[in-house]
Amino acid sequence: MKVRHIVAAFGAAVLGAMGSTGGVAQVASAQDSADAADGRQVFEYWCAPCHAPGPGHPGTQSLELKYGGNLPAPLEEREDLTPEVVKTFVRQGILSMAPFRKTEITDAELEDLAAYLAQ
Amino acid sequence: MAVPPGVSESDFAAALDEFRAAVGAEWVFTSDEDVALYRDAYSPFWGEPEERVASAAVAPSTVEQVQAVVRAANARRIPLYPISTGRNLAYGGSAPVYSGSVVLDLKRMNRVIEVNEANAYALVEPGVSYFDLYNYIEERGLDVWIDPPDPGWGSVIGNALDGGGGWTAYPFRDHFGAHCGMEVVLGDGEVVRTGMGAVPNSKTWQENKWGYGPWVDGLFRQSNMGVVTKMGFWLMPRPEAYISGTVQVFNERDIIPLMETLNLLENQHVVNGSTQLGAGFGNDGAAWTLQVPIYGPEKVVRAQLEYAREKFAAIEGSRFVEEDPIRTPLSDEDRARVRLVNFGIPNLSTFAMLGRSPMQPNPPGGHIGFSPIIPRNGEELLKFRDFYRTNLAEVTGGENLGIVGPVFMTNWERSLVGLIMFPISKNASENRKIRAAFERWVELAAEQGWAEYRAPAVFQDTVAETYSFNDHALRRLRERIKDAIDPNGIISAGRYGVWPKHLRKDA
Numbered sequence: 001m002k003v004r005h006i007v008a009a010f011g012a013a014v015l016g017a018m019g020s021t022g023g024v025a026q027v028a029s030a031q032d033s034a035d036a037a038d039g040r041q042v043f044e045y046w047c048a049p050c051h052a053p054g055p056g057h058p059g060t061q062s063l064e065l066k067y068g069g070n071l072p073a074p075l076e077e078r079e080d081l082t083p084e085v086v087k088t089f090v091r092q093g094i095l096s097m098a099p100f101r102k103t104e105i106t107d108a109e110l111e112d113l114a115a116y117l118a119q
Numbered sequence: 120m121a122v123p124p125g126v127s128e129s130d131f132a133a134a135l136d137e138f139r140a141a142v143g144a145e146w147v148f149t150s151d152e153d154v155a156l157y158r159d160a161y162s163p164f165w166g167e168p169e170e171r172v173a174s175a176a177v178a179p180s181t182v183e184q185v186q187a188v189v190r191a192a193n194a195r196r197i198p199l200y201p202i203s204t205g206r207n208l209a210y211g212g213s214a215p216v217y218s219g220s221v222v223l224d225l226k227r228m229n230r231v232i233e234v235n236e237a238n239a240y241a242l243v244e245p246g247v248s249y250f251d252l253y254n255y256i257e258e259r260g261l262d263v264w265i266d267p268p269d270p271g272w273g274s275v276i277g278n279a280l281d282g283g284g285g286w287t288a289y290p291f292r293d294h295f296g297a298h299c300g301m302e303v304v305l306g307d308g309e310v311v312r313t314g315m316g317a318v319p320n321s322k323t324w325q326e327n328k329w330g331y332g333p334w335v336d337g338l339f340r341q342s343n344m345g346v347v348t349k350m351g352f353w354l355m356p357r358p359e360a361y362i363s364g365t366v367q368v369f370n371e372r373d374i375i376p377l378m379e380t381l382n383l384l385e386n387q388h389v390v391n392g393s394t395q396l397g398a399g400f401g402n403d404g405a406a407w408t409l410q411v412p413i414y415g416p417e418k419v420v421r422a423q424l425e426y427a428r429e430k431f432a433a434i435e436g437s438r439f440v441e442e443d444p445i446r447t448p449l450s451d452e453d454r455a456r457v458r459l460v461n462f463g464i465p466n467l468s469t470f471a472m473l474g475r476s477p478m479q480p481n482p483p484g485g486h487i488g489f490s491p492i493i494p495r496n497g498e499e500l501l502k503f504r505d506f507y508r509t510n511l512a513e514v515t516g517g518e519n520l521g522i523v524g525p526v527f528m529t530n531w532e533r534s535l536v537g538l539i540m541f542p543i544s545k546n547a548s549e550n551r552k553i554r555a556a557f558e559r560w561v562e563l564a565a566e567q568g569w570a571e572y573r574a575p576a577v578f579q580d581t582v583a584e585t586y587s588f589n590d591h592a593l594r595r596l597r598e599r600i601k602d603a604i605d606p607n608g609i610i611s612a613g614r615y616g617v618w619p620k621h622l623r624k625d626a
């Protein structure tokens with residue numbers, strides 16, 4: 001079971017830090033082994049506005065209806081996500097979620113993000 | 120790999136090599152998979168031959184790199200399409216207007232250059248999103264607000280350049296109107312600074328909008344005259360309080376005095392917030408409901424609201440409900456209940472309108488809007504509403520296409536927007552019907568003297584047709600300017616209906 005209350009607490013600080021560097025820290029190369037901790041920062045910046053738990057998050061709201069309670073609506077609580085699934089949705093998009101370009105989320109960042117959501 | 124129309128494969132290959140030399144090979148995208156990321160997810164032509172698609176993308180991180188890319192493109196007449204954050208969903212996403220253009224993706228130019236608290240302004244690069252600017256300000260505890268549009272991930276510059284708007288006080292929510300000073304790379308690679316920025320060692324680039332001599336900034340709004348690499352914006356000093364009242368009127372024609380009173384209060388700048396007009400909803404029997412928010416020092420906004428209440432009271436039978444002022448910075452409780460963009464806090468909650476809901480378990484995914492500007496008076500508003508009702512059946516062929524309208528938007532000063540919304544899916548036969556309906560609304564509205572202020576990329580020509588006074592004198596003027604400053608027509612061909620010489624219909 002993944003308990004992630006700390007994420008909410010860290011969120012503001014992480015976002016603040018990224019404001020100053022203007023984006024998620026660049027990871028040296030895609031070959032580096034994926035780092036779930038860095039992936040959490042990518043999630044906080046790019047995904048949490050739609051996929052965090054609670055109201056005001058359209059991805060979560062939509063997934064609540066899609067799965068009708070059979071799977072948790074917030075992505076961070078999902079046990080079934082594999083890195084491949086995450087990467088496919090991020091680069092292909094789904095419904096109103098437009099895909100993310102490599103200038104937004106690099107391949108290396110996507111590896112981290114996928115590792116974070118799949119862990 | 121796709122090649123831009125009219126460009127030889129060898130010229131394109133040579134240009135791509137120069138782009139790589141300028142920005143680094145990893146920031147030039149040519150594989151089908153990478154270029155597909157620039158498709159417009161809400162394209163009304165999704166998957167059809169007419170969908171607007173890029174041939175490649177290049178992502179510089181400095182002004183010098185932008186210049187190098189533009190010069191290389193100009194030398195070989197490669198069409199470029201600059202985007203800032205490229206989240207222009209509902210208006211074209213990150214796809215070019217002219218298929219085969221190379222997208223010049225400025226997302227990596229993401230520096231907040233300055234936020235000045237004392238005189239409330241910011242200077243930013245194109246890749247800075249509303250989230251980024253907000254975070255920068257929060258992190259430093261600066262006492263100024265930004266004005267985000269509903270989607271917080273957009274670019275402060277890109278949104279302003281497309282004619283976007285937000286939801287706090289006037290004049291800040293008119294994003295292009297709130298800008299002060301630009302830096303632009305022209306089609307030949309030359310860098311220009313506008314306003315006071317043209318003075319070497321200028322100290323007031325972000326503090327005086329007009330500078331000296333003919334003002335050129337407007338040339339870069341909804342346009343293709345250059346690549347904007349920096350832009351200043353005036354910010355709102357954090358208002359001490361927000362107060363809001365709700366007026367209800369109970370007869371349909373009460374909309375006439377209601378709009379008259381609203382206009383007076385707004386034109387006096389007594390009401391400065393983004394007002395919201397609702398038609399006939401609720402079970403309170405109100406024909407129209409108007410919310411009038413006011414920002415400022417608490418003592419002052421209380422007095423302003425009192426004045427507004429007196430003015431609205433002159434409408435017979437009207438009701439006025441005053442809300443308690445909300446103080447800033449927001450308490451956690453207030454933060455959880457307010458609409459965040461009204462408090463300068465960027466977020467993405469707006470996408471809920473496109474998500475699954477009990478009423479729409481399988482939503483189409485995207486949407487577009489037709490937003491004609493109409494006069495801000497009750498008679499005209501009723502006329503637009505009747506126009507919508509009268510023509511809906513004809514426009515849709517009697518089918519329920521999921522079109523929603525009209526929503527009256529009072530967010531711009533002095534005029535109204537009569538918004539009609541259309542669902543966009545990935546289903547070509549559905550989208551075909553929506554396109555026909557959209558184009559028909561444009562024509563019908565134009566017959567009444569109503570025309571749009573911002574349009575999805577694929578309808579920019581259609582809408583430009585309606586601005587035809589004196590045999591399109593305005594378009595011809597723009598074309599003359601375009602030909603003079605971008606003679607090879609490399610930048611954003613076709614954007615907002617302005618085509619370079621070689622691509623015009625009469626070419």
Ligand SMILES: Cc1cc2nc3c(=O)[nH]c(=O)nc-3n(C[C@H](O)[C@H](O)[C@H](O)COP(=O)(O)OP(=O)(O)OC[C@H]3O[C@@H](n4cnc5c(N)ncnc54)[C@H](O)[C@@H]3O)c2cc1C
Pocket residue numbers: 201202203204205206207208209210211212213225245268269270272273274275276277278280281282283284285345346347348469470472473611614
């Ligand atoms: C649900 C929903 C709600 C929305 N709500 C709002 C809203 O409240 N307010 C609003 O304004 N919009 C709204 N939009 C429309 C749109 O999503 C936003 O306006 C968004 O900010 C535009 O994308 P962007 O900021 O990434 O701009 P970009 O995509 O970067 O730029 C927009 C266009 O401007 C031009 N451009 C950009 N940068 C440059 C440059 N540096 N030099 C030259 N040309 C350039 C390009 O032609 C580009 O296509 C909404 C859309 C949706 C789907």
